[in-house]
Amino acid sequence: MNFTNRTGLCSQHPDTIRKMKNDFRKMEDEMDRLATNMAVITDFSARISATLQDRHERITKLAGVHALLRKLQFLFELPSRLTKCVELGAYGQAVRYQGRARAVLQQYQHLPSFRAIQDDCQVITARLAQQLRQRFREGGSGAPEQAECVELLLALGEPAEELCEEFLAHARGRLEAELRSLEAELGPSPPAPDVLEFTDRGGSGFVGGLCQVASAYQELFAAQGPAGAEKLAAFARELGGRYFALVERRLAQEQGGGDNSLLVRALDRFHRRLRAPGALLAAAGLAEAATEIVERVARERLGHHLQGLRSAFLGCLTDVRQALAAPRLAGKEGPGLAELLANVASSILSHIKASLAAVHLFTAKEVSFSNKPYFRGEFCSQGVREGLIVGFIRSMCQTAQSFCDSPGEKGGATPPALLLLLSRLCLDYETATISYILTLTDEQFLVQDQSPVTPVSTLCAEARETARRLLTHYVKVQGLVISQMLRKSVETRDWLSTLEPRNVRAVMKRVVEDTTAIDVQVGLLYEEGVRKAQSSDSSKRTFSVYSSSRQQGRYAPSYTPSAPMDTNLLSNIQKLFSERIDVFSPVEFNKVSVLTGIIKISLKTLLECVRLRTFGRFGLQQVQVDCHFLQLYLWRFVADEELVHLLLDEVVASAALRCPDPVPMEPSVVEVICERG
Amino acid sequence: MEDDAPVIYGLEFQIHIIDFDDENNIINKNVLLHQVGEIWHISASPADKGVLATCYNKPSDSKVLTCAAVWRMPKELEPGSHESPDDSSSPAHTLELLCHLDDTAHGSVACVVWEPTGDGRRVISLADSHILLWDLQESSSQAVLAGSASLEGKGQLKFTAGRWSPHHTCTQVATANDTTIRGWDTRSMSQIYCIENAHGQLVRDLDFNPNKQYYLASCGDDCKVKFWDTRNVTEPVKTLEEHSHWVWSVRYNHSHDQLVLTGSSDSRVILSNMVSISSEPFGHLVDDDDLSDQEERRPEEKSQEPPQDSVIATYEEHEDSVYAVDWSSADPWLFASLSYDGRLVINRVPRALKYHILL
Secondary structure (H helix, E strand, O other): OOOHHHHHHHHOHHHHHHHHHHHHHHHHHHHHHHHHHHHHHHOOOHHHHHHHHHHHHHHHHHHHHHHHHHHHHHHHHHHHHHHHOOOOOOHHHHHHHHHHHHHHHHHOOHHHHHHHHHHHHHHHHHHHHHHHHHHHHOOOHHHHHHHHHHHHHOOOOOOOHHHHHHHHHHHHHHHHHHHHHHHHHHHOOOOOOOOHHHHHHHHHHHHHHHHHHHHHHHHHHHHHHHHHHHHHHHHHHHHHHHHHHHHHHHHHHOOOOOOHHHHHHHHHHHHOOOOHHHOOOOHHHHHHHHHHHHHHHHHHHHHHHHHHHHHHHHHHHEEOOOOOOOHOOOOOOOOOHHHHHHHHHHHHHHHHHHHHHHHHHHOOOOOOOOHHHHHOOOOHHOOOHHHHHHHHHHHHHHHHHHHHOOOOOOOOOOOHHHHHHHHHHHHHHHHHHHHHHHHHHHOOOOOOOOOOOOHHHHHHHHHHHHHHHHHHHHHHHHHHHHHHHHHHHHHHOOOOOOOOOOOOOOOHHHHHHHHHHHHHOOOOOOOOOOOOOOOOHHHOOOOHHOOHHHHHHHHHHHHHHOOOHHHHHHHHHHHOOOOOOOOOOOOOHHHHHHHHHHHHHHHHHHHHHHHHOOOOOOEEEEHHHHHHHHHHHHHHOOOOHHHHHHHHHHHHHHHOOEEEEEEEOOHHHHHHHHHHH | OOEEEEEOOEEEEEEEEEEOOOOOOOEEEEEEOOOOOOOEEEEEEOOOOEEEEEEEOOOOOOHHHHHEEEEOOEEEEEEEOOOOOOOOOOOEOOEEEEEEEOOOHHHHHHEEEOOOHHHHHHHEEOOOEEEEEEEEEEEOOOEEEEEEEEOOOOOOOEEEEEOOOOOHHOEEEEEEEEEHHHHHEEOOEEEEEEEEEOOOOEEEEEEEEEOOOEEEEEEEEEOOOOEEOOEEEEOOOOEEEEOOEEEEEEEOOOOOOOOEEEEOOOOEEEEEOHHOOOOOOOOHHHHHOOOOOOHHHHHHHHOOOEEEEEEEEEEEOOOHHHOEEEEOOOOOOOEEEEEEOOEEEEEEEOOOHHHHOOO
8 A cells, every 4th residue: 555655656746756766876875885984893893802802801810810819818817807706706797707618618628728727717616616605604695695606606517416405504504593592592591582472583583584495495496306395395394393392392381371362372473474384395294283283282271271270179179178267256257158159159160261261262263273173173172172171070070079088087177068068069060050161162162073072961960979979978977076976975974873864964965056057057058958747736846755655665664574575576566667767868959858867877876875885764864855855956957857756766765775774754854854955 | 507696685684596497497596594694795616616705794783894704505505406306485594604704904895706716715805905815724614814915095995896817827816996906916915907097987896808818807887898908007908888877797708708798787787799809719619620621611701790899688677776797607608687676687698699609
């Protein structure tokens, strides 16, 4: 198309075309000239190039030589530069130089001059390494710089294993210093810083240091693989063990102390602090070991609190003893038994609550170890509930029971009032306190553990049995006291040549007084109890049983020695129909039952003693008077007054049998004498 | 079977000799009059079955003094003699006085004990605070004081019971005064051991284990029965607390000393099986029978339970205080007890236990 157009153009402007043809021709000429010129220039240039070629080559060569010379100069100067760097402490620079030269020197070491340089360098490098190690060892520079040292030394091609060792050995030095300072704080004298401060120091000093060492080590020697990690773990285990030993020694000093909150906080810090290296050093098992220590301390604390409760209980008992033994000031009553009991009960309860609160700190949510399985389960159930609370209640019962079989058989050193008080205390525990304490415990320590625990009922049964044994022992002891009075009074008197009775013997009044005192004492702590219903006039009943047909039948025939067999027969027949008196039936928890027991024992003693003596007529009459007096005053204390009748009947009947001249006193006279007092 | 029973009836004092025919279950009684006074203690000679000693109250208007004497019963009443088919119509017999063991200077005699295995010539009497050794001469018609010792101490010391040990060729006697038990050497009449506060209250009776040296049982007003090894007097070997009132009498079975009988003023007699401190080790009799059988028997024996002390039986036949218990000297499975109301009860060891011990 262009062609067409141009053809069109040519055909339209023939003048223009002509002119253009001229121009082209001129241009062609000029182009030719240019070509010729260029050829001349090229020719010249080629000639110049050829002339310069030789010189150019020489220059390039010179440049190469120059570079080589500079390298050589570096090498020759290397020893002095290195020395300078070392002198200036620019260890990094020195290591870089050395790194650069090492390969060359290695390659050309067969050339004597290079050999010399290499030797020099080696000497300097050795010095450098030495200095680095020195610096490394001096340690004052702190861990990051040390890490740098190690890095440089590694770059110097020092053996990594050796460096690991050295790194750890060095770290050991520092950590050991920490341990030493901790140990110094333990001291033989009472520890100056409290346990919290101690674990804080240990945590930031030793544990912090250990963390740094561990992380630096892991960074530096990561390439060492499992062998290196194992080395670190062993290192941490060993030093950690020593740290734990120190901590345990310090904690042991706390065992005697009372403040749990400080201890728990200290343990919390200790435990929390060790979680970091625990993560870094899983293999060393430091966290587990720390948890174990905390658990052990918790267990020891439980033991300590149990001991504390025990001694608190013993302290209460001592207080009661002292209160009981304190001389009564005239007109001023000491604290009553009920009050003493209330004191003991509330004191023990508050001790128990305080102990619960103290050990509860171990399970507080904010404490780092409270979510460990031990503190969620075993600590609550086996530790607190069983070990501390059930353990204490059991030990309390045991201590109380030990008063029943005291070695001092002669009455024993235990005041009877204490037996009574303990018996009531145990009974109260059975009825209310135990279930209260255990509910309290279970509420505070939500037991998630499924291990079996002592049921409330079992513990209550134990407490009840203790209460029963104590009360039984009380009856025996008090019965013995009165028995001894009666026994001495019968044994030491000459019943054959005694005078006609005009008075009740003083000992009988004493027996009634003492029984009344016991009644009052028991009444302070125990409910009245039930009596067997008696006829309405029973209170007015005098000791007229002697005139009753039964009694007459009993020993009237003894006036007439002709019919001795009948007496015996009658007496036996009567006994068949009267219930046998169980001298010692089980005591119930009420006043009447206790008093019945004591009176039965006392009267039985009187009976046996009377049977061992021989009575004159007046002796018999004195026994009659005494028994009537006892009857007048003792019936009101017992459950079944018939019992007192029966026993006193037996006493008089036995005295009559032991009397060669049994003439009884007129009942009316007996009454008059007894009323006179 | 013989048992002597002092019973107080008004002013007449008797000794009853009771014959028990085990095979026919018949009881025969012979009455001996003891005219001198009320009997408080009685003991038969080990060598001569016709001779016995009594401690009795001498009737007096102003004072009670307990004396002791040795008596011979009429020949025809001697146990085992069937000469007199007893007719109740026959008058009561009288004892023949052999000699008095009196030494009024020494006070009231609490008991008389015979040398257990001797020829019936040596007797100990306990009078207030004195222990007197008598030599009976001329067929017991003369009592010569062979030795004596006294308790020293403040207060009125008074012996309550005594027992002659069958061991050590009968050179040891044990006595009780108040709560103390003492051992005496009859050769030197000196004290060899002393158990202070053996019981909480008065000690009522003692008995030596017939088969095991040094073992002594005691009982007292603290309702307890205690077993002692007299070589270690600080602690009893064993204590029983089954009675609810004073224990008046304790007796070892003569052959099987694990069987111990006690009588108490709680009106009960208790038979205990004290296997753990017996001279018969558990299974011992079986073992010694046949050595060749031993191997076969071993496993069987091992499976058996270790010995356990236990109460075998509590006898409640008495309505009043039981003051004396004793084993038959003829039949080891028979025993008698006597209570205040004059009731004498004869019992047997339960058959099952008897076979258990024998087989």
